[in-house]
Amino acid sequence: METAFRLKNTVLLMALAAAYPLQAHALAGIAQFTAGEVNLRQTDGRVTALTKGGDINSGHAIVTGNNGRAQVKFTDGGLISLQPNTEFKIANYVDQNDPKQDRFLVDLLRGSMRAITGLIGKRNRDNYKLTTTTATIGIRGSGFKVGYNPDGTLGITSELDKIEVCNQSGCIGLVAGESVRVIDSATPPVRTSEQPKVDTPPAEKDPVVVGDKVNDSGKAEIVETVKPVTTKADPVQRTFTNIAVTALGTSGGSPYTLNTAPGATTVFSDNKLLSVDNNVGGGFGKWSETGTPGPASDFKSVGNVTDANFIGWGTWVAGQREYLGTTMLNHVHYVTGRPTAAAEMSALMLGGGTATYTLIGSTAPIRSGAAGTLTGASLSVNFSSTQYVVNASVNTSFGTIADSITVNSTSSTFSGTYMNGALIGTNAGLAGLTYAKDLGAGMITGAAVFQK
Secondary structure, three states, rough: HHHHHHHHHHHHHHHHHHHHOOOOHHHHEEEEEEOOOEEEEEOOEEEOOOOOOEEEEEEOOEOOOOOOEEEEOOOOOEEEEEEOOOOOEEEEEEEOOOOOOOOOEEEEEEOEEEEEEOOHHHHHHHHHHEEEOOOOOEEOOOOOOEEEEEOOEEEEEEEEOEEEEEEEEEEEEEEOOOOEEEEEOOOOOEOOOOOOOOOOOOOOOOOEEEEEEOOOOOOOHHHHHHHHOOOOOOOOEEEEEOEEEEEEEEOOOOOEEEEEEOEEEEEOOOOOOEEEEOOOOOOEEEEEOOOOOOOOOEEEEEEOOOOOEEEEEEEEEEEEEEEEEEEEEEEEEEEEEEOOOHHHHHHHHHOOEEEEEEEEEEOOOEOEEEEOOEEEEEEEEEOOOOEEEEEEEEEEEOEEEEEEEEEEOOOEEOOOOOOOEEEHHHHOOOOEHHHEEEOOOOOOEEEEEEOO
């Protein structure tokens, strides 16, 4: 009788387990690919290394280091690809093949990622949500990428079909190929041509089964593919004499500015500015990055440095200005790109009218060595036959800086009391500026980039 009783209870427990699975420990997915430093933070706070094939459960968080990357396949067939310096949490994952119960609720706390939705999003798209610090992404399709910018803003691109981006200001829909930039939780997302820089890890091939061979356990013999060791080539440095630079750094609490003259020599590593020699055409001074080179996240661009409408921006943590001696500079902000040609500037001025620009990128504003946030910015250019007037304003977490600058020539560069910059590309389709002002608690510096 005792044996029968135990058997009945065992059967009952198995039935209950099947009917009421423990969601807290439900398998959400497995790591298909990991490289570099990748850790898994469990629900009790314990942190363990995540390797290929490792289980990931609802409630777990994945944290990648400076060189860490990971790709996770979920039980519903969805995929996410995580980039370095990323923290991604699976807040609530339920895959029961039931549109009412299924959940894919995840948080991107920092870093960048790409996602392709699985069956949960197809069964009930309202139950698929990615939450960030400033916006929530819902799906109306099946693929997107998202990443935090150095200044704390968020870049989002729809890659397959449609997505919806929402924050306190409301929602905006994106079709495939469209992008937005979210400045903060209360400001409407801004449409932009710039996409988050999110790479995809290389696909992992299935193991190769060799004929009918078996191993000691009687299973099919598997040959692990030996991957060749490759060495990544150093970025190619290129020199140009047709690219303008506006830059700003501080030394001893005072601002130092640079607006290059035509023909200045610039040196780039990929799209990142390394140095600029302005000893031409009445200009003076050579500026260059010093100390440990900043990481890739310290510079952004629209297009490549060889493109006609290229514009790039970034920061050097430390730099130097060489003119009648050497001045060491802190937190150098720069904007660089091909200046609008004088003939096009002349045509714009003869045509008259006001051009309005939208913010598409910025560096993090700095005050007394501390980083803040750019919460908004505006720029317009009023063209007339003999001059043009640039009106610009930047709203930072430290305060607001505004300037009005009149240019009585066809030069694409402008210099004001608090701002310096340039009109960039065909028909002045882009613009960039640096700014500096002491509002009473230390010099505020930064850079902003706009698109017409």
